Amino acid sequence: MSRPTRHVFVCTQNRPPQHPRGSCAGSKGSTALLQAFWAEQQKRQTYEQVAVTYSGCLGPCDRGPNVLVYPEGVLYSGVTPDDVAEIFTSHLENGAPLERLIAAEEVW
């Protein structure tokens, strides 16, 4: 891929169901979220401006699924597939982070 304007990392860390920390891809369903980001990217054909990559643990597992956007370093928590279009329009395409999903200061 070419160097993107914004790079989205979707946590797909997995842990067993009984693990006390939970995990974004285990108990929080981030695999569907990753697919939603990739589908939205395909729909909008934003391959030159936006990159979507899965990643390991981003920290606040109990508040996941977590999504991190660089270069701003904005961490989103509790993201669902229903939020993806809004994140694309507001942040990824227009540079305005989506305030309502930004992770709390104490975790990032």
Add this chain to the structure above:
Amino acid sequence: MSRPTRHVFVCTQNRPPQHPRGSCAGSKGSTALLQAFWAEQQKRQTYEQVAVTYSGCLGPCDRGPNVLVYPEGVLYSGVTPDDVAEIFTSHLENGAPLERLIAAEEVW
């Protein structure tokens, strides 16, 4: 983790040995590279300033292992465990990207 000054993503994408694209964790050995980054982080105790996370494919598989550092968006290719200390000292701690490992412009 708290919000880091610099965030290192080490590609650990895996594909079967016979796959034509190869892969950072398959034919290129990036699992050992990731361990080297984590070990160096532990040695230097830079947990507040630096985050090290594994990621999915970053693009130029044939030149891997690939390592991406944000917020600068610097992509390194062909990184080995022997390069890790230098990347920490030069880029992660002092903000000077390591020119000799920066990926070619045509791939990033």
